[in-house]
Amino acid sequence: MLSAYITHPSSLLHEMGREHPECPERVSAIHDYLLAQGLLDFMLPQTAPAATHAQVERVHASLYVAELVAAAPKSGYVHIDPDTAMNPHTLDAAWHAAGAVVLATELVARGDVATAFCNVRPAGHHATRAAGMGFCFFNNVAVGIAHALEEFGLERVALVDFDVHHGNGSEDIFASDERVLMVSTFERGLYPYNGEVATGPNLCNVPLERYTKSDALREAVTQHWLPALDDFRPQMIFVSAGFDAHRDDDMSRLGWVDNDYAWMTRELVNVAQRHAQGRIVSVLEGGYVLPVLARCAAAHVRVLIGAD
Numbered sequence: 531m532l533s534a535y536i537t538h539p540s541s542l543l544h545e546m547g548r549e550h551p552e553c554p555e556r557v558s559a560i561h562d563y564l565l566a567q568g569l570l571d572f573m574l575p576q577t578a579p580a581a582t583h584a585q586v587e588r589v590h591a592s593l594y595v596a597e598l599v600a601a602a603p604k605s606g607y608v609h610i611d612p613d614t615a616m617n618p619h620t621l622d623a624a625w626h627a628a629g630a631v632v633l634a635t636e637l638v639a640r641g642d643v644a645t646a647f648c649n650v651r652p653a654g655h656h657a658t659r660a661a662g663m664g665f666c667f668f669n670n671v672a673v674g675i676a677h678a679l680e681e682f683g684l685e686r687v688a689l690v691d692f693d694v695h696h697g698n699g700s701e702d703i704f705a706s707d708e709r710v711l712m713v714s715t716f717e718r719g720l721y722p723y724n725g726e727v728a729t730g731p732n733l734c735n736v737p738l739e740r741y742t743k744s745d746a747l748r749e750a751v752t753q754h755w756l757p758a759l760d761d762f763r764p765q766m767i768f769v770s771a772g773f774d775a776h777r778d779d780d781m782s783r784l785g786w787v788d789n790d791y792a793w794m795t796r797e798l799v800n801v802a803q804r805h806a807q808g809r810i811v812s813v814l815e816g817g818y819v820l821p822v823l824a825r826c827a828a829a830h831v832r833v834l835i836g837a838d
């Protein structure tokens with residue numbers, strides 16, 4: 531098996547209220563489409579374990595984790611910001627979403643599979659060291675990166691974030707950590723309203739103007755990401771895979787299309803093959819129009835498993 535597919539039933543139980551765009555159906559839409567396209571036939575299915583406190587607290591303040599545990603409701607919702615709420619299942623889903631990336635990291639770092647895709651929620655890239663926000667509680671991808679660095683002794687790990695929103699949480703956690711290179715694109719002026727000026731020399735932030743389309747995206751990747759990645763020579767690549775920059779996603783004004791996700795993934799696979807023995811761990815972040823999300827995730831996965 532070339533690639534692992536990791537999810538957990540709790541991803542379908544965490545929800546933040548009726549009509550909230552970050553809904554459980556996102557995970558099932560991706561799952562169903564990967565299944566219908568026959569892509570899951572080529573993947574090793576795995577159920578995510580819960581991450582441990584020690585794994586999560588490599589990247590989050592233990593006080594924040596304790597506060598989150600204490601805040602979890604027995605019924606109803608508890609809001610941690612106006613858009614981000616916990617229901618009785620949220621904490622369980624958050625532990626397993628982070629655990630999915632820990633497992634993906636282990637499978638890929640050990641060489642059991644070359645790549646892994648984590649179809650889990652809640653998302654993570656807005657969660658900073660000391661605070662959840664923007665639909666995120668634990669920074670799943672950061673937990674995986676820390677695991678790769680600490681448990682497998684890797685010295686250089688890259689994080690690629692192509693979600694339309696800036697991954698401020700990942701930036702907060704890894705700024706000036708020379709073991710991590712973070713490259714990202716995001717729409718300028720959109721939530722969380724930062725990222726314009728990178729806060730560390732290991733960050734390659736590329737803000738894109740509203741209405742940016744494929745050609746400019748591909749230029750940003752070619753001009754900024756690829757040289758930085760080649761210079762850095764990552765031993766493993768992590769991806770914050772948000773699909774909300776698609777032109778049909780109403781969360782943003784960028785104009786990416788399905789093919790852009792395939793193209794970008796191919797570029798990342800090439801970098802991984804040059805420097806990282808092909809090792810890529812990809813983790814779901816945003817993407818809110820279900821059919822578009824499902825198609826783009828499939829375009830991404832099809833390249834990750836070597837079928838495109």
Ligand SMILES: [Zn+2]
Pocket residue numbers: 693694695772774815816817
């Ligand atoms: Zn997003």
